[in-house]
Each structure stands twice: as C-alpha cells, then as structure tokens.
Amino acid sequence: xxxxxxxxxxxxxxxxxxxxxxxxxxxxxxxxxxxxxxxxxxxxxxxxxxxxxxxxxxxxxxxxxxxxxxxxxxxxxxxxxxxxxxxxxxxxxxxxxxxxxxxxxxxxxxxxxxxxxxxxxxxxxxxxxxxxxxxxxxxxxxxxxxxxxxxxxx
Amino acid sequence: xxxxxxxxxxxxxxxxxxxxxxxxxxxxxxxxxxxxxxxxxxxxxxxxxxxxxxxxxxxxxxxxxxxxxxxxxxxxxxxxxxxxxxxxxxxxxxxxxxxxxxxxxxxxxxxxxxxxxxxxx
Numbered sequence: 155x156x157x158x159x160x161x162x163x164x165x166x167x168x169x170x171x172x173x174x175x176x177x178x179x180x181x182x183x184x185x186x187x188x189x190x191x192x193x194x195x196x197x198x199x200x201x202x203x204x205x206x207x208x209x210x211x212x213x214x215x216x217x218x219x220x221x222x223x224x225x226x227x228x229x230x231x232x233x234x235x236x237x238x239x240x241x242x243x244x245x246x247x248x249x250x251x252x253x254x255x256x257x258x259x260x261x262x263x264x265x266x267x268x269x270x271x272x273x274x275x276x277x278x279x280x281x282x283x284x285x286x287x288x289x290x291x292x293x294x295x296x297x298x299x300x301x302x303x304x305x306x307x308x
Numbered sequence: 309x310x311x312x313x314x315x316x317x318x319x320x321x322x323x324x325x326x327x328x329x330x331x332x333x334x335x336x337x338x339x340x341x342x343x344x345x346x347x348x349x350x351x352x353x354x355x356x357x358x359x360x361x362x363x364x365x366x367x368x369x370x371x372x373x374x375x376x377x378x379x380x381x382x383x384x385x386x387x388x389x390x391x392x393x394x395x396x397x398x399x400x401x402x403x404x405x406x407x408x409x410x411x412x413x414x415x416x417x418x419x420x421x422x423x424x425x426x427x428x429x
Contacts, residue, residue: 207380207381208381209370209378209380209381210379211377213373220370223345224407225408283407286407286409287345
C-alpha cells in the first residue's frame with residue numbers, strides 16, 4: 155500500500171488553503187493516475203494552456219525554450235525578457251486581396267509568457283526562427299554551472 | 309488499459325496527429341494549407357493514390373543532450389489524409405513549405421474551370 159501525505163484540501167477548508175481547485179484536481183490526478191501525468195509531461199496530449207505550445211529543455215550550459223509558431227515572418231516575432239519572465243509575441247498583419255477592388259487586412263496576434271529559472275545571463279539570450287519553430291537559448295550564469303572546487307588539505 | 313501501464317514506451321515513435329489545415333478554391337486551383345511546424349522540407353511525403361491524397365511530415369528530433377523539463381509540443385509526426393475526386397490535374401500538384409506552413413496547390417482540370425460562353429446571334 156502506498157501512503158499519501160494528508161494535504162489540506164480547499165474543498166474542506168477553503169479559508170486556509172492557498173491552492174486553487176485546479177491545483178487540487180491536478181494533485182488528485184497525479185496521485186491516482188501517475189502514468190497519466192507522465193504522458194502529459196511528455197506532450198502526449200494537446201494540453202497547452204496558452205495560444206501556442208511551448209517546450210522547455212535543459213542543456214549543460216543553457217535552458218532552451220521552443221515555441222511552435224508556424225506561418226510567421228521573422229520580423230513579426232518578438233522575444234522579451236524582463237524580471238525573470240520571457241514573453242514571446244507574434245503579431246502579423248496580412249493584406250488579403252480577394253479581387254482587384256476588395257482589399258482587407260487580416261491580423262493575428264498571439265502571446266505567451268513563461269517564468270524562467272533563476273541564474274541566467276539575460277544579456278546573452280539568443281533566438282532563432284526556423285521551420286515555424288522559435289528557439290530561444292538562455293545561457294546559465296557561471297554560478298550555477300557545476301564547478302570543481304579544490305579542497306585544501308592542511 | 310494497456311496504454312497506462314507501458315510507461316517506458318517512447319510515445320514519439322509512431323504517433324501521428326492531423327495538422328490544422330484549410331482548403332480553399334481559386335479560379336485555377338484548389339489550395340490546401342497545413343500547419344506543420346518543425347518538419348524539414350526533405351521529410352515530407354505527398355502521395356495521391358486513387359481518391360486519397362496523403363501528406364506525411366516527420367518532425368525533426370531535438371538534440372540528444374537536451375533534457376526535457378516541460379513539454380507541450382506533441383511528440384508526433386503529421387499525417388493529413390484527404391479524399392479527393394478527379395477534378396484536378398494530378399501531374400501538376402505543387403508543394404511549397406514556408407516557416408512551418410505547407411501549401412499544396414492542386415490545379416483544376418480544364419473541364420471544371422469556369423468557362424464563358426459567347427451568345428451567338
């Protein structure tokens with residue numbers, strides 16, 4: 155048998171708990187169906203909550219964010235980092251000419267903000283757009299990279 | 309259900325999803341546009357077999373030294389199967405890929421192009 159630690163549930167004690175009902179449902183599902191949350195983590199479901207899906211990866215020296223943004227022009231995408239939050243925005247205006255007289259503008263705007271891990275070199279962030287995927291590389295700062303420390307023996 | 313017990317099976321290998329797509333018609337052709345981000349130009353297969361048009365796009369894998377922390381992008385290839393009739397010219401299908409959007413142009417057969425008929429007399 156598996157023991158599960160008692161957890162204050164907002165269903166029973168809404169005034170004390172800081173978690174939302176959604177968090178509670180997520181926790182319940184994680185406990186009851188652990189395999190399901192693995193599938194979810196591996197992107198088995200279309201489970202993104204924003205306007206486009208993103209992935210976060212870790213490399214030895216950097217974090218990598220990938221965002222699926224098909225059909226944009228490079229100049230219509232913007233990447234901003236402020237206060238530990240990465241914001242990716244795509245804003246596109248296309249002129250549609252149905253025939254010679256009728257002209258209209260189609261506008262599409264999507265945006266997503268992701269809170270970033272700490273200890274990044276904000277000035278060394280690079281972004282690249284290829285095959286409809288925006289890849290943002292966020293180098294880790296020196297202090298979090300594994301370092302060897304010599305121990306002096308007296 | 310078997311799905312839940314097979315924890316170690318890589319989900320990526322054979323899964324396919326239908327891409328978001330549109331079909332519209334111009335005077336000259338039927339145009340199919342499909343969103344297929346992350347697929348390289350060389351990893352597409354477009355086949356017309358009888359009444360079926362099939363487009364398969366394989367996603368490029370992420371570098372092996374990237375450890376996933378959080379994932380939303382489905383680890384699946386794209387497959388779009390459309391039922392078509394014979395009203396377009398099969399020999400002249402054109403495909404174009406630009407920033408993750410595939411545009412397929414199926415030129416109309418001469419027989420279905422709009423024709424203006426002169427009224428005589």
